[in-house]
Amino acid sequence: AQKVTQAQTEISVVEKEDVTLDCVYETRDTTYYLFWYKQPPSGELVFLIRRNSFDEQNEISGRYSWNFQKSTSSFNFTITASQVVDSAVYFCALSARNSGNTPLVFGKGTRLSVIA
Amino acid sequence: DGGITQSPKYLFRKEGQNVTLSCEQNLNHDAMYWYRQDPGQGLRLIYYSQIVNDFQKGDIAEGYSVSREKKESFPLTVTSAQKNPTAFYLCASSTIPTSNQPQHFGDGTRLSIL
Numbered sequence: 001a002q003k004v005t006q007a008q009t010e011i012s013v014v015e016k017e018d019v020t021l022d023c024v025y026e027t028r029d030t031t032y033y034l035f036w037y038k039q040p041p042s043g044e045l046v047f048l049i050r051r052n053s054f055d056e057q058n059e060i061s062g063r064y065s066w067n068f069q070k071s072t073s074s075f076n077f078t079i080t081a082s083q084v085v086d087s088a089v090y091f092c093a094l095s096a097r098n099s100g101n102t103p104l105v106f107g108k109g110t111r112l113s114v115i116a
Numbered sequence: 117d118g119g120i121t122q123s124p125k126y127l128f129r130k131e132g133q134n135v136t137l138s139c140e141q142n143l144n145h146d147a148m149y150w151y152r153q154d155p156g157q158g159l160r161l162i163y164y165s166q167i168v169n170d171f172q173k174g175d176i177a178e179g180y181s182v183s184r185e186k187k188e189s190f191p192l193t194v195t196s197a198q199k200n201p202t203a204f205y206l207c208a209s210s211t212i213p214t215s216n217q218p219q220h221f222g223d224g225t226r227l228s229i230l
Contacts, residue, residue, distance in 0.1 A: 009156070033216045045159075045206065045221040052216065091158065095216070103149070104219060108158035 002027045004094050006107035013082050014115050021077045021110045023092030029053075032096035034068065034075045039089040039109070051075060082114045119143065122207050122222035128230050129194065129201060137192045137225045139207035146212055148190035149219060152176060153204040162205075165190055194227065202229050 003026040013019045025034065036048040049059065051068050059066045063080045079086055092107045120141045129135045141148065147166050151159040161174030165184040179198025184190055190209075194201045204226050208219040 035218060037221075043204065043206075043224040043226075045208075045219075047218040047220065050216070050218055103147075103164060104161070106159040108156060 002029075002032075002094050002096055002105045004092050004105055004107035006090075006092055006110050008110045009108070010111045010113070012113045012115060015084060016081050018078060018080050019082050019112065019114075021079075021090050021092075021112065023075045023077065023107060025073050025075065025092070025094045027094060027096045029096035032094060035093040035095070035104070036066065036075075036077050037091045037093065039091065041088070045091065048077075079112075082112075084114050084116050087112060087114045120207055120209055120220055120222035122205075122225050124225060125223065127225055127227045129227060130230050132196045134193055134195050135227070137194070137205055137207075137227070139190045139192065139222060141188055141190075141207075141209045141220075141222075143209055143211075143220060144187070145209035145220070146187070147210045148184070149208040149210075150174075150180075150182065150190070150192045151206045151208065153206060153224075159206065162192065201227055203227060 005024045032053045034051045037045040039045050056068050065078045067076045089109045089111045091109045094105045123138045149164040150162040152162055153159050160176050162176055162180050163171050163174055163182040165171035168184055168187050171182050171184050179195055181193045204224050206224045207222045210217045210219045
């Protein structure tokens with residue numbers, strides 16, 4: 001069975017602070033993909049990044065960075081110098097070949113509030 | 117612009133009534149999905165379709181029905197059998213129905229019971 005755990009339900013930071021959102025996953029597949037999505041107050045989910053299980057290289061995109069560690073089954077997301085516009089719910093998701101009825105398994109999300 | 121359009125944005129249902137949520141995409145994607153989002157629950161898959169005239173149940177299909185008569189359309193009907201339909205419903209699509217492609221989402225429909 002596939003599972004994604006986002007232990008942090010809500011996080012509040014002051015603008016310009018760095019913040020890390022945790023994501024731990026479970027799968028028995030050796031080939032899988034991990035995703036992060038952002039859900040702003042308007043409701044739609046915005047795709048941020050995809051990482052496959054064979055590529056453990058960390059990635060940086062502007063103020064966003066992702067740390068993928070297979071040894072701890074984690075795919076953490078860091079926002080540097082947070083801004084009010086970063087306030088949203090962030091979802092980590094997992095997709096594996098043998099996901100059964102569920103092509104994409106989502107964590108429960110972390111609500112980030114950035115205070116000016 | 118290409119994208120996914122969900123309508124209506126807000127929908128109200130009376131007890132014992134069926135309602136249909138619309139989802140249209142012009143991205144030429146093969147696969148389409150319906151998710152339900154409840155507070156603190158994340159997204160749960162209701163149904164998905166990999167090709168026209170075919171669809172599969174997700175984790176919480178009971179009380180819902182879908183059709184896929186056209187590639188660009190995947191309407192979801194919330195039937196009277198769904199006893200707790202109040203939720204935020206999201207439709208998504210992807211290029212191929214396998215695991216490595218990101219899904220693109222619509223703006224959602226918020227369904228409430230009168």
